Amino acid sequence: MRTIEWRDGVVTMVDQRKLPRQFEVIECRDYDAVAAAIKDMTIRGAPAIGAAAAFGLALAARASRAATRDELLRDLDTAERLLRATRPTAVNLAWALDRVMSKARALDLPASDLREQVTAEAQKIADEDVAMNRAIARHGAALINDGDTVLTHCNAGPLATVDVGTALGVIIEAHRQGKEIHVFVDETRPRLQGARLTAWELTQAGVPMTLIADNAAGYFMRAGKVQRVIVGADRVTANGDVANKIGTYKVAVVAHENGVPFYSAMPTSTIDLSLPNGDAIPIEERDAREVTHIDGVCIAPEGVRVSNPAFDVTPHKYIAALITDRGVVYPPFKDSLLRIMRAEA
Numbered sequence: 450m451r452t453i454e455w456r457d458g459v460v461t462m463v464d465q466r467k468l469p470r471q472f473e474v475i476e477c478r479d480y481d482a483v484a485a486a487i488k489d490m491t492i493r494g495a496p497a498i499g500a501a502a503a504f505g506l507a508l509a510a511r512a513s514r515a516a517t518r519d520e521l522l523r524d525l526d527t528a529e530r531l532l533r534a535t536r537p538t539a540v541n542l543a544w545a546l547d548r549v550m551s552k553a554r555a556l557d558l559p560a561s562d563l564r565e566q567v568t569a570e571a572q573k574i575a576d577e578d579v580a581m582n583r584a585i586a587r588h589g590a591a592l593i594n595d596g597d598t599v600l601t602h603c604n605a606g607p608l609a610t611v612d613v614g615t616a617l618g619v620i621i622e623a624h625r626q627g628k629e630i631h632v633f634v635d636e637t638r639p640r641l642q643g644a645r646l647t648a649w650e651l652t653q654a655g656v657p658m659t660l661i662a663d664n665a666a667g668y669f670m671r672a673g674k675v676q677r678v679i680v681g682a683d684r685v686t687a688n689g690d691v692a693n694k695i696g697t698y699k700v701a702v703v704a705h706e707n708g709v710p711f712y713s714a715m716p717t718s719t720i721d722l723s724l725p726n727g728d729a730i731p732i733e734e735r736d737a738r739e740v741t742h743i744d745g746v747c748i749a750p751e752g753v754r755v756s757n758p759a760f761d762v763t764p765h766k767y768i769a770a771l772i773t774d775r776g777v778v779y780p781p782f783k784d785s786l787l788r789i790m791r792a793e794a
Contacts, residue, residue: 466490585716590626592677592710609646713768
């Protein structure tokens with residue numbers, strides 16, 4: 450099944466907060482509910498929240514009582530502002546909103562027809578994401594050798610996308626091709642997406658894996674027990690810098706120190722050529738309780754000061770290659786990324 454779907458005017462999505470103990474699909478019937486689901490991480494992962502934002506606009510279009518095109522566009526603008534403000538780092542969200550709104554503004558249609566076009570564009574974004582992730586999986590699987598142990602950080606599987614996954618899609622595809630591989634899964638504090646989600650997805654797919662504490666990654670790389678590191682991405686800048694879940698930068702540095710190739714996998718919708726480098730990426734700061742509490746239980750002194758950035762930036766010098774739906778991209782990334790994005794255009 451898909452992580453997120455449009456079903457007869459309702460957006461359904463897997464509630465990722467409750468996994469792995471409970472599998473639940475929730476329904477969002479208006480764009481406010483979609484915005485809340487993105488903000489509280491009911492749905493997460495850059496491609497998944499991009500599709501969610503697009504479907505949020507489709508719900509806004511359906512709910513609008515506008516009688517004219519201009520009135521409908523004003524209602525869509527209101528929904529777009531709320532959805533855009535939910536999470537700042539992953540570029541797919543803004544990309545999807547821009548794409549749907551550009552489509553809507555370009556069409557000179559009655560309000561009733563425009564509603565249908567907005568819904569169709571949102572569905573197209575979701576379907577394209579699945580196709581792009583399948584291509585990523587094919588391209589990336591070629592980088593994994595039979596017998597490799599692969600380390601991954603956070604969650605970049607089907608749950609983080611509409612389906613298939615980016616980094617985990619690559620790993621699962623290599624397994625499906627018959628390669629005997631093993632996966633080390635970082636727990637990924639503070640929200641434990643690796644322990645809760647990646648471990649669950651690999652178990653469902655039958656891929657051999659070992660869950661490790663984040664601080665153990667360096668131990669296993671130095672011991673020669675890791676041959677590849679593959680992670681996802683929330684934004685890639687023009688020079689190849691990658692924003693991903695907090696802790697990714699540390700993994701990349703240790704991989705480089707130990708001669709382990711570090712790869713990042715993403716659809717081209719995650720590539721943002723408007724930003725020259727990773728210093729320009731806005732980094733989301735999340736609730737302190739994510740650090741001080743686990744399952745509602747406080748593990749830190751009351752009133753302790755907390756900083757909780759959700760993402761960090763890995764400089765391109767630590768990245769061996771970027772795995773995209775248009776192929777594997779190698780340094781110098783400034784040239785190769787521009788080339789594949791021009792080819793897509």
